[in-house]
Amino acid sequence: MVDAGNLLFRAPEPADVPAKQRAALILEQLGKLGLKALVAGPKDLSAGADFLKEKARAAGVAVVSANLRRGGKPVFPASAVLPVAGQRVAVIGLTAPGSVAGEPSLEGTPVVAALREALAALGPHDLTVVLAAIPYGDALQLDAELEGKVDLVIQSGELRGTLPPQRLDHGALLLSGGQRGQALGLAELSLAGKGPLLDLSDQSRQQQQLDFLDSQIKNLLERREKITDAAARRDFDKTLAELKQRRAEQAKQVDRARAVKGRSANVRWVVLDSGYADDPAIKAEVLKVEPTYQGLH
Amino acid sequence: MSRAFLLTALLGALPATAGTAAFTLIFSGDNGGEVAPCG
Numbered sequence: 001m002v003d004a005g006n007l008l009f010r011a012p013e014p015a016d017v018p019a020k021q022r023a024a025l026i027l028e029q030l031g032k033l034g035l036k037a038l039v040a041g042p043k044d045l046s047a048g049a050d051f052l053k054e055k056a057r058a059a060g061v062a063v064v065s066a067n068l069r070r071g072g073k074p075v076f077p078a079s080a081v082l083p084v085a086g087q088r089v090a091v092i093g094l095t096a097p098g099s100v101a102g103e104p105s106l107e108g109t110p111v112v113a114a115l116r117e118a119l120a121a122l123g124p125h126d127l128t129v130v131l132a133a134i135p136y137g138d139a140l141q142l143d144a145e146l147e148g149k150v151d152l153v154i155q156s157g158e159l160r161g162t163l164p165p166q167r168l169d170h171g172a173l174l175l176s177g178g179q180r181g182q183a184l185g186l187a188e189l190s191l192a193g194k195g196p197l198l199d200l201s202d203q204s205r206q207q208q209q210l211d212f213l214d215s216q217i218k219n220l221l222e223r224r225e226k227i228t229d230a231a232a233r234r235d236f237d238k239t240l241a242e243l244k245q246r247r248a249e250q251a252k253q254v255d256r257a258r259a260v261k262g263r264s265a266n267v268r269w270v271v272l273d274s275g276y277a278d279d280p281a282i283k284a285e286v287l288k289v290e291p292t293y294q295g296l297h
Numbered sequence: 298m299s300r301a302f303l304l305t306a307l308l309g310a311l312p313a314t315a316g317t318a319a320f321t322l323i324f325s326g327d328n329g330g331e332v333a334p335c336g
Protein backbone atom coordinates (compact mmCIF):
# COMPACT_ATOMS: atom_id res chain seq x y z
CA MET A 1 0.00 0.00 0.00
CA VAL A 2 1.18 3.51 -0.80
CA ASP A 3 -0.17 6.96 -0.02
CA ALA A 4 0.00 10.04 -2.23
CA GLY A 5 0.37 12.39 0.70
CA ASN A 6 -1.59 15.06 2.59
CA LEU A 7 -2.36 12.18 4.96
CA LEU A 8 -1.67 13.39 8.48
CA PHE A 9 -3.04 16.87 9.18
CA ARG A 10 -6.23 18.78 8.37
CA ALA A 11 -4.37 21.91 7.32
CA PRO A 12 -0.82 22.77 6.24
CA GLU A 13 -0.52 25.35 9.05
CA PRO A 14 1.58 24.60 12.18
CA ALA A 15 -0.12 21.79 14.14
CA ASP A 16 -1.28 21.82 17.76
CA VAL A 17 -0.90 18.94 20.23
CA PRO A 18 -4.20 17.17 19.42
CA ALA A 19 -3.37 17.30 15.70
CA LYS A 20 0.04 15.76 16.36
CA GLN A 21 -1.57 12.99 18.39
CA ARG A 22 -3.98 12.19 15.55
CA ALA A 23 -1.12 12.22 13.06
CA ALA A 24 0.95 9.84 15.14
CA LEU A 25 -2.01 7.46 15.46
CA ILE A 26 -2.67 7.52 11.70
CA LEU A 27 0.92 6.64 10.87
CA GLU A 28 1.16 3.99 13.58
CA GLN A 29 -2.01 2.19 12.50
CA LEU A 30 -1.39 2.41 8.76
CA GLY A 31 2.13 1.17 9.31
CA LYS A 32 0.74 -1.90 11.06
CA LEU A 33 -1.65 -2.47 8.16
CA GLY A 34 1.07 -2.44 5.55
CA LEU A 35 1.57 1.15 4.37
CA LYS A 36 5.01 1.00 2.75
CA ALA A 37 5.60 4.43 1.25
CA LEU A 38 4.25 7.95 1.63
CA VAL A 39 5.22 11.23 0.00
CA ALA A 40 5.64 14.26 2.25
CA GLY A 41 2.83 16.59 1.20
CA PRO A 42 2.08 20.03 2.67
CA LYS A 43 -0.43 18.51 5.10
CA ASP A 44 2.15 15.97 6.29
CA LEU A 45 4.66 18.67 7.32
CA SER A 46 2.44 20.67 9.67
CA ALA A 47 4.54 19.55 12.64
CA GLY A 48 7.79 19.85 10.69
CA ALA A 49 9.92 17.34 8.82
CA ASP A 50 11.64 15.90 11.90
CA PHE A 51 8.27 14.97 13.47
CA LEU A 52 7.30 13.19 10.26
CA LYS A 53 10.65 11.39 10.08
CA GLU A 54 10.43 10.20 13.67
CA LYS A 55 6.84 8.94 13.51
CA ALA A 56 7.27 7.33 10.10
CA ARG A 57 10.43 5.53 11.20
CA ALA A 58 8.64 4.20 14.27
CA ALA A 59 5.76 3.01 12.06
CA GLY A 60 8.03 1.38 9.47
CA VAL A 61 6.82 3.66 6.68
CA ALA A 62 9.25 5.06 4.10
CA VAL A 63 8.76 8.78 3.43
CA VAL A 64 9.97 9.98 0.04
CA SER A 65 10.34 13.32 -1.67
CA ALA A 66 12.59 14.07 -4.61
CA ASN A 67 12.22 17.85 -4.30
CA LEU A 68 11.83 18.82 -0.63
CA ARG A 69 14.88 20.76 0.58
CA ARG A 70 16.13 22.31 3.80
CA GLY A 71 19.02 24.70 3.26
CA GLY A 72 19.35 23.31 -0.25
CA LYS A 73 19.77 19.72 0.94
CA PRO A 74 17.32 16.83 0.50
CA VAL A 75 15.25 16.10 3.58
CA PHE A 76 14.01 12.65 2.57
CA PRO A 77 15.18 10.00 0.09
CA ALA A 78 13.87 10.78 -3.40
CA SER A 79 12.57 7.26 -3.93
CA ALA A 80 12.18 3.76 -2.57
CA VAL A 81 12.14 0.46 -4.46
CA LEU A 82 9.63 -1.96 -2.97
CA PRO A 83 9.83 -5.70 -3.70
CA VAL A 84 6.32 -6.96 -4.47
CA ALA A 85 5.45 -10.40 -5.89
CA GLY A 86 8.90 -10.70 -7.43
CA GLN A 87 8.64 -7.25 -9.03
CA ARG A 88 10.57 -4.09 -8.20
CA VAL A 89 8.18 -1.20 -7.68
CA ALA A 90 9.96 2.15 -7.73
CA VAL A 91 8.12 4.84 -5.81
CA ILE A 92 9.19 8.48 -6.23
CA GLY A 93 7.74 11.30 -4.15
CA LEU A 94 7.02 14.87 -5.22
CA THR A 95 6.05 17.64 -2.78
CA ALA A 96 4.14 20.77 -3.82
CA PRO A 97 6.64 23.43 -4.91
CA GLY A 98 7.15 26.48 -2.75
CA SER A 99 7.38 27.22 0.94
CA VAL A 100 6.02 24.89 3.65
CA ALA A 101 3.74 26.46 6.26
CA GLY A 102 4.57 23.88 8.91
CA GLU A 103 8.31 24.62 8.77
CA PRO A 104 9.52 27.80 7.04
CA SER A 105 13.04 26.46 6.48
CA LEU A 106 11.65 23.82 4.08
CA GLU A 107 11.10 24.38 0.37
CA GLY A 108 9.68 22.33 -2.48
CA THR A 109 11.84 22.82 -5.59
CA PRO A 110 10.54 22.54 -9.20
CA VAL A 111 9.10 19.07 -9.70
CA VAL A 112 10.04 18.17 -13.28
CA ALA A 113 13.78 18.62 -12.76
CA ALA A 114 13.63 16.75 -9.46
CA LEU A 115 11.71 13.86 -11.01
CA ARG A 116 14.11 13.65 -13.97
CA GLU A 117 17.04 13.42 -11.55
CA ALA A 118 15.29 10.83 -9.37
CA LEU A 119 14.49 8.64 -12.40
CA ALA A 120 18.09 8.79 -13.61
CA ALA A 121 19.29 7.65 -10.20
CA LEU A 122 16.95 4.66 -9.99
CA GLY A 123 18.38 1.19 -10.32
CA PRO A 124 16.59 -1.61 -12.21
CA HIS A 125 12.85 -1.66 -11.63
CA ASP A 126 9.67 -3.02 -13.19
CA LEU A 127 7.10 -0.33 -12.40
CA THR A 128 7.45 3.40 -11.77
CA VAL A 129 4.94 5.06 -9.46
CA VAL A 130 5.06 8.77 -8.69
CA LEU A 131 3.33 9.84 -5.49
CA ALA A 132 2.52 13.44 -6.36
CA ALA A 133 1.37 15.74 -3.56
CA ILE A 134 1.38 18.53 -6.12
CA PRO A 135 -1.26 20.54 -8.00
CA TYR A 136 -3.20 18.64 -10.67
CA GLY A 137 -1.85 20.89 -13.43
CA ASP A 138 1.73 20.13 -12.41
CA ALA A 139 0.92 16.41 -12.38
CA LEU A 140 -0.27 16.61 -16.02
CA GLN A 141 3.02 18.19 -16.98
CA LEU A 142 5.07 15.29 -15.63
CA ASP A 143 3.93 12.99 -18.41
CA ALA A 144 4.56 15.58 -21.11
CA GLU A 145 8.10 16.20 -19.91
CA LEU A 146 9.09 12.61 -19.20
CA GLU A 147 7.35 10.61 -21.90
CA GLY A 148 7.17 6.90 -21.28
CA LYS A 149 9.25 6.91 -18.12
CA VAL A 150 6.42 6.91 -15.58
CA ASP A 151 3.66 4.28 -15.31
CA LEU A 152 1.38 5.64 -12.60
CA VAL A 153 0.98 9.09 -11.08
CA ILE A 154 -1.12 9.15 -7.92
CA GLN A 155 -2.00 12.76 -7.14
CA SER A 156 -3.25 14.45 -3.98
CA GLY A 157 -3.83 18.01 -2.79
CA GLU A 158 -7.16 19.01 -4.33
CA LEU A 159 -9.58 16.41 -2.95
CA ARG A 160 -10.36 15.00 -6.40
CA GLY A 161 -12.06 11.99 -4.88
CA THR A 162 -12.66 8.70 -6.69
CA LEU A 163 -12.26 9.51 -10.37
CA PRO A 164 -11.57 6.86 -13.05
CA PRO A 165 -7.95 6.70 -14.27
CA GLN A 166 -6.94 9.40 -16.73
CA ARG A 167 -4.67 8.39 -19.60
CA LEU A 168 -2.05 11.07 -20.15
CA ASP A 169 -0.67 11.84 -23.61
CA HIS A 170 2.55 9.84 -23.29
CA GLY A 171 1.23 6.75 -21.63
CA ALA A 172 1.12 7.31 -17.87
CA LEU A 173 -2.09 6.72 -15.94
CA LEU A 174 -3.05 9.53 -13.57
CA LEU A 175 -4.99 8.43 -10.50
CA SER A 176 -6.72 10.52 -7.88
CA GLY A 177 -6.26 9.56 -4.25
CA GLY A 178 -9.77 9.36 -2.83
CA GLN A 179 -10.25 11.85 -0.03
CA ARG A 180 -10.73 12.09 3.73
CA GLY A 181 -10.68 8.32 4.19
CA GLN A 182 -13.80 7.89 2.05
CA ALA A 183 -12.37 5.26 -0.27
CA LEU A 184 -9.35 3.14 -1.07
CA GLY A 185 -8.04 2.65 -4.57
CA LEU A 186 -7.12 -0.81 -5.80
CA ALA A 187 -4.98 -1.17 -8.90
CA GLU A 188 -4.77 -4.82 -10.03
CA LEU A 189 -1.54 -4.83 -11.98
CA SER A 190 -0.08 -7.34 -14.40
CA LEU A 191 3.45 -6.51 -15.48
CA ALA A 192 4.10 -9.38 -17.92
CA GLY A 193 4.89 -7.74 -21.26
CA LYS A 194 6.01 -4.32 -22.36
CA GLY A 195 4.73 -0.84 -23.00
CA PRO A 196 2.40 1.53 -21.14
CA LEU A 197 -0.09 0.02 -18.74
CA LEU A 198 -3.31 -0.88 -20.53
CA ASP A 199 -6.27 0.49 -18.58
CA LEU A 200 -8.61 -2.50 -18.28
CA SER A 201 -11.23 -0.37 -16.54
CA ASP A 202 -11.36 1.74 -19.70
CA GLN A 203 -12.04 -1.40 -21.77
CA SER A 204 -14.97 -2.07 -19.48
CA ARG A 205 -16.31 1.47 -19.91
CA GLN A 206 -15.98 1.27 -23.72
CA GLN A 207 -17.98 -1.97 -23.72
CA GLN A 208 -20.65 -0.39 -21.50
CA GLN A 209 -20.95 2.49 -23.97
CA LEU A 210 -21.39 -0.01 -26.83
CA ASP A 211 -24.06 -1.91 -24.89
CA PHE A 212 -25.85 1.38 -24.25
CA LEU A 213 -25.88 2.27 -27.96
CA ASP A 214 -27.22 -1.19 -28.80
CA SER A 215 -30.08 -0.75 -26.36
CA GLN A 216 -30.85 2.70 -27.81
CA ILE A 217 -30.97 1.31 -31.37
CA LYS A 218 -33.25 -1.53 -30.28
CA ASN A 219 -35.55 0.98 -28.60
CA LEU A 220 -35.68 3.19 -31.69
CA LEU A 221 -36.43 0.24 -34.01
CA GLU A 222 -39.38 -0.71 -31.82
CA ARG A 223 -40.69 2.85 -31.91
CA ARG A 224 -40.22 3.05 -35.71
CA GLU A 225 -42.78 0.28 -36.16
CA LYS A 226 -45.48 2.60 -34.83
CA ILE A 227 -44.70 5.57 -37.11
CA THR A 228 -47.06 5.74 -40.09
CA ASP A 229 -46.42 9.26 -41.44
CA ALA A 230 -43.83 9.11 -44.29
CA ALA A 231 -42.13 12.43 -43.47
CA ALA A 232 -41.88 11.55 -39.78
CA ARG A 233 -40.45 8.18 -40.71
CA ARG A 234 -37.77 9.77 -42.90
CA ASP A 235 -36.66 12.05 -40.03
CA PHE A 236 -36.64 9.09 -37.71
CA ASP A 237 -34.52 7.06 -40.13
CA LYS A 238 -31.97 9.89 -40.30
CA THR A 239 -31.61 9.79 -36.49
CA LEU A 240 -31.38 6.00 -36.56
CA ALA A 241 -28.66 6.09 -39.22
CA GLU A 242 -26.60 8.53 -37.14
CA LEU A 243 -26.93 6.32 -34.11
CA LYS A 244 -25.87 3.25 -36.10
CA GLN A 245 -22.84 5.17 -37.34
CA ARG A 246 -21.88 6.01 -33.75
CA ARG A 247 -22.39 2.35 -32.86
CA ALA A 248 -20.02 1.24 -35.63
CA GLU A 249 -17.35 3.68 -34.45
CA GLN A 250 -17.75 2.57 -30.86
CA ALA A 251 -17.45 -1.10 -31.89
CA LYS A 252 -14.09 -0.29 -33.51
CA GLN A 253 -13.00 1.41 -30.26
CA VAL A 254 -13.87 -1.72 -28.33
CA ASP A 255 -12.02 -3.98 -30.79
CA ARG A 256 -8.95 -1.74 -30.69
CA ALA A 257 -8.95 -1.75 -26.88
CA ARG A 258 -9.25 -5.56 -26.79
CA ALA A 259 -6.46 -6.07 -29.33
CA VAL A 260 -3.81 -4.39 -27.20
CA LYS A 261 -1.89 -6.88 -25.08
CA GLY A 262 0.79 -6.28 -22.52
CA ARG A 263 1.10 -4.74 -19.10
CA SER A 264 -2.22 -3.80 -17.60
CA ALA A 265 -3.97 -2.11 -14.72
CA ASN A 266 -7.53 -2.60 -13.56
CA VAL A 267 -8.36 0.24 -11.18
CA ARG A 268 -11.39 0.33 -8.93
CA TRP A 269 -12.46 2.07 -5.77
CA VAL A 270 -13.61 0.50 -2.52
CA VAL A 271 -15.89 3.05 -0.87
CA LEU A 272 -15.62 2.95 2.91
CA ASP A 273 -19.26 3.46 3.75
CA SER A 274 -21.21 2.61 6.88
CA GLY A 275 -21.37 -1.02 5.73
CA TYR A 276 -17.90 -1.50 7.20
CA ALA A 277 -17.90 -1.85 10.96
CA ASP A 278 -15.35 -0.27 13.27
CA ASP A 279 -12.53 -2.42 14.53
CA PRO A 280 -13.04 -2.32 18.32
CA ALA A 281 -9.35 -2.20 19.29
CA ILE A 282 -8.53 0.52 16.79
CA LYS A 283 -11.68 2.44 17.68
CA ALA A 284 -10.50 2.50 21.30
CA GLU A 285 -7.28 4.14 20.11
CA VAL A 286 -9.21 6.61 17.97
CA LEU A 287 -11.34 7.68 20.92
CA LYS A 288 -8.20 8.67 22.83
CA VAL A 289 -7.38 11.31 20.21
CA GLU A 290 -10.90 12.03 18.89
CA PRO A 291 -13.24 11.64 21.87
CA THR A 292 -16.23 12.93 19.88
CA TYR A 293 -16.02 10.14 17.27
CA GLN A 294 -19.51 8.71 16.76
CA GLY A 295 -19.05 6.76 13.55
CA LEU A 296 -19.19 7.73 9.89
CA HIS A 297 -19.55 11.50 9.68
CA MET B 298 -11.35 3.04 12.52
CA SER B 299 -13.35 1.14 9.95
CA ARG B 300 -10.79 1.92 7.28
CA ALA B 301 -8.20 -0.06 9.25
CA PHE B 302 -10.53 -3.02 9.64
CA LEU B 303 -11.24 -3.00 5.92
CA LEU B 304 -7.55 -3.01 5.03
CA THR B 305 -7.01 -6.08 7.16
CA ALA B 306 -9.84 -7.88 5.37
CA LEU B 307 -8.66 -6.77 1.93
CA LEU B 308 -5.08 -7.83 2.46
CA GLY B 309 -6.27 -11.24 3.55
CA ALA B 310 -8.53 -11.63 0.53
CA LEU B 311 -6.10 -10.65 -2.21
CA PRO B 312 -5.16 -13.69 -4.33
CA ALA B 313 -1.62 -15.04 -4.21
CA THR B 314 0.08 -14.28 -7.49
CA ALA B 315 3.64 -15.34 -6.89
CA GLY B 316 5.61 -15.76 -10.10
CA THR B 317 3.01 -14.17 -12.36
CA ALA B 318 4.19 -10.53 -12.21
CA ALA B 319 0.71 -9.66 -10.95
CA PHE B 320 -0.28 -7.97 -7.73
CA THR B 321 -2.69 -5.41 -6.34
CA LEU B 322 -1.46 -1.99 -5.37
CA ILE B 323 -3.62 -0.35 -2.70
CA PHE B 324 -3.43 3.42 -2.77
CA SER B 325 -4.93 6.47 -1.13
CA GLY B 326 -4.36 10.17 -0.66
CA ASP B 327 -5.81 13.40 0.71
CA ASN B 328 -6.82 11.77 4.00
CA GLY B 329 -6.28 15.18 5.60
CA GLY B 330 -5.72 14.13 9.22
CA GLU B 331 -8.96 12.18 9.53
CA VAL B 332 -9.00 9.24 11.93
CA ALA B 333 -12.33 7.94 10.68
CA PRO B 334 -13.95 7.94 7.23
CA CYS B 335 -15.93 11.07 6.46
CA GLY B 336 -19.00 10.66 4.32
